[in-house]
Amino acid sequence: MDATVILRKHKLSKTTGRIEVLKLFIESDQALSEREIHSRIEYSFDRASIYRTLKTFSENGILHPVYGKNEMTKYILQQTPEEHLHFKCSECEKVMCLPEIKFNDIHLPEGFIKKEANYLVIGICDNCNL
């Protein structure tokens, strides 16, 4: 899991901003929003550029966007090509993968083409539920 290796694999130019953002995701066990990235990153990276980076990474399958409540998209590293459930905690706002719960065998009705999937459960996570 090396940022520059991932970038090379996807034929994306290795800029400091991209590398730093990608590192953040590699180190994180949860989904991050642009706002969280901007606040955590030490390197000064313009917000518009962060958005462009997230878009590029998603288009290349490096990140998976998770659309959830509160009008904010979070992104998470696409660890496996297998589609699985994500969970958003309404207490701590953390979004994480629940890779045990998979959705590989879903087939759509005739005529529908799948391009992207989002399986999200919102509730209380094990940590907040104490």
Next chain:
Amino acid sequence: MDATVILRKHKLSKTTGRIEVLKLFIESDQALSEREIHSRIEYSFDRASIYRTLKTFSENGILHPVYGKNEMTKYILQQTPEEHLHFKCSECEKVMCLPEIKFNDIHLPEGFIKKEANYLVIGICDNCNL
């Protein structure tokens, strides 16, 4: 499927705005955003009030919010209590139910509590795929 009946059942006051919004959903086979509601409704209903109405309906289980790409939440009538897949077409932007594909037997890991679920596939719908 009568708007006033639904409102009564949920002990919500029967205001013109709520009735008109609910009618729109009853007549619609697809999810609607606040913007779409505002443009389709003949009755002059303030945008802030539409948002408040959508929130109230969702809290009462009348509508189901669907969080999707393009930072806009759409809402759809909760026809059955069964959780099922929704589909968003990236061509025509239509969001619809695919009630054939159900998710009732998903059980989360120990400690997690489900409050709301969102199962969304994004792609090309049967109508745009011609």
Next chain:
DNA sequence: GTTTATGCAAATTCTTTGCAATACT
């Protein structure tokens, strides 16, 4: 040297909020 990404500033769009006025029960 060309192409591509970034910074900056501004614009768009979605959504929420406070408060006085109004409609519902």
Next chain:
DNA sequence: AGTATTGCAAAGAATTTGCATAAAC
């Protein structure tokens, strides 16, 4: 009458865009 909802205006937040500059290949 009393409570809940609405209208209005303004604020807040997320996200995008144009264009000149700078960095990557």
